[in-house]
Amino acid sequence: MLLRIARAFFEREGVTVGVARTSRNFDLDQVLRPVRLRSARSLPRLLREAFALTFDAAPRTATVFAFIQVFIGLGVAAQLLAVRSLLQALLGDQVEVGTLVPHVIALSTISAVVGAANAVRTEQQRLLGEVVSIHATGKVIDVGTSVDLLAFEDPAFHDSLQRARLNAVVRPVQMTTGALGILSASFAVVGIGAALFLVQPLFVLFVAVAYAPAWLAATRSGSAAYDFSRNQTPRERLRNYFFQLLTDKPYATELRAFGLKSALRDRHDELAQRRLADFRMLVRQRLKAGLISSLLAAGLIAATLVVMILLVSTGRMTIADAGTAAAALVLLGQRLQSLASGVGAVYESSLFLEDVTSFSAEAHGRSRPQPIEAVPADWSRLRAEDVHFSYPSRMASTLSGVTLEIRRGEIIALVGENGSGKSTLAKLLAGLYQPSDGRVLLDDTDLARCAPDDVARQIGMVLQDFVRYRLSARDNIAFGAPQRPADDASVTDAARRADAHEFIASLPDAYETPLGPEFLGGSDLSGGQWQRLALARAFFRDAPVLILDEPTAALDARAEADLFDRIRDLQRGRTVVLISHRFSTVRSADRIHVLHEGQIVESGTHKDLMALAGRYAALYTLQASAYADQEKH
């Protein structure tokens, strides 16, 4: 059932499960299948990665921290030895108060210094956790913003992204605490172990055996938690999606209009219950392992104490040594427990580490071939040359053998029925996707060989699904060219060109009004007003090429006609690629390309295409007669 829901979700999101073109073929059944438990052998690698991330984030704090750990480890051993010599002095034949004083002073001083170091360590650890968390979040942002756009078509990438996003806040702290806890406990264990060894070497072996099950239990429970989180991800993404549908503003109106609340809630709850059931199982497993290992440890420590009593009663061990050994056993037990829980924490957070590492590999793997070529400064034509393209999740080609040329300053139009490939071609022309075959060129320079940011500088776009930034009107426009100063003159100029100035000026705080009623003092806009704002953003970018993908779908007919009448003036000699379903608006383009099932089937001016009496002419006539009918009625 869940598999069906998950499959339906991915398909509804436009991602059909099938053979992918990219190297990372995706199979939902594969993803939903639990992965194998991780082996304890991966611990050294995980620790290395955890330390690398920590030291990368805060080299100085981490180094200071490491020194404090060593210091505390040695300090605890020194404390034990000081206790031992105090006990020896106390239990000696002739106890003189004067001889005890240096022992007391030594023990108090060591204890005070170790106590102070512990306090510093606790606070440093918190600080380090925060710094690593911010650093790790930055890494997730870096990857999320630098991967190829096509990565977002890959559900496996979304799983990684989701995990990294959710885990970036808590896991780094857990990981740092765990890794540093291991470091600290290891030093302490070595120190106390050495002190215990001096007293009775056999006891060191007893303690190691006693805590081995705890170590195993922690490793296993860490890896079980890892598997749980990993296997839950696809389901959790689906549950989050239902959660969003139920609580986010964009869906609130339709949810109420269709009375969808219960239906969506049921789906959400079903997934939540599945998660809870799996989690209960995990908790039971971990609890069982934890209890068994604790009981075993307690039993073995009790046996060690019995041996100790026997040794003392037979005179083979002094009382001072027995007292020291007892204290060492307790201390060692505590440190070994924290060592074990540190290992568990590192295992749990390894999911995050792995995602960050595979993320970075992803970013590198998808980077452009070297050497990078410069975008020609004064290019004179943008050309698609026998371009083929298919989305990773679709078997069929979306574009096949598309060739077209746009000279600088020309206005061209792409028309065709829904799904014919217009938006996809526009994204290829903008260098957002790479063709699977063929090339997109600026003069003779292949866009695939250019730095994405350089290509982006050449292009301004109004996308079909443009973003409505819930920020100020000024931001909404200025985001068109973040490197350009958002001064009043240029922002209002762009707004005027998109006919947006008047309604922005009438907002409560004009250009500074937050565009979202969910924010204090915020206002919302109509669909057409948002579209004008998106247009203003593209005008503000002032790039040599402007791609308008149905930029007027939400505008009324008069506004649309007015915009296209003015587009040549507005663009001041720049290149325009226009996608529209309203043929009347594209008729003035220098060339019109008609797409059908991913191929250009007709090209020419409006006059040429009408004379051809083909697909364009038929659709144009159909639309014109529909308008004429509307006029009559």
Ligand SMILES: Nc1ncnc2c1ncn2[C@@H]1O[C@H](COP(=O)(O)OP(=O)(O)OP(=O)(O)O)[C@@H](O)[C@H]1O
């Ligand atoms: N992200 C995607 N993943 C898989 N297939 C996609 C994706 N985006 C588009 N497609 C498919 O590619 C084909 C072309 O889509 P495209 O959006 O380019 O068409 P279009 O001509 O712009 O359509 P419309 O006029 O409806 O906007 C369609 O069959 C569509 O289903």
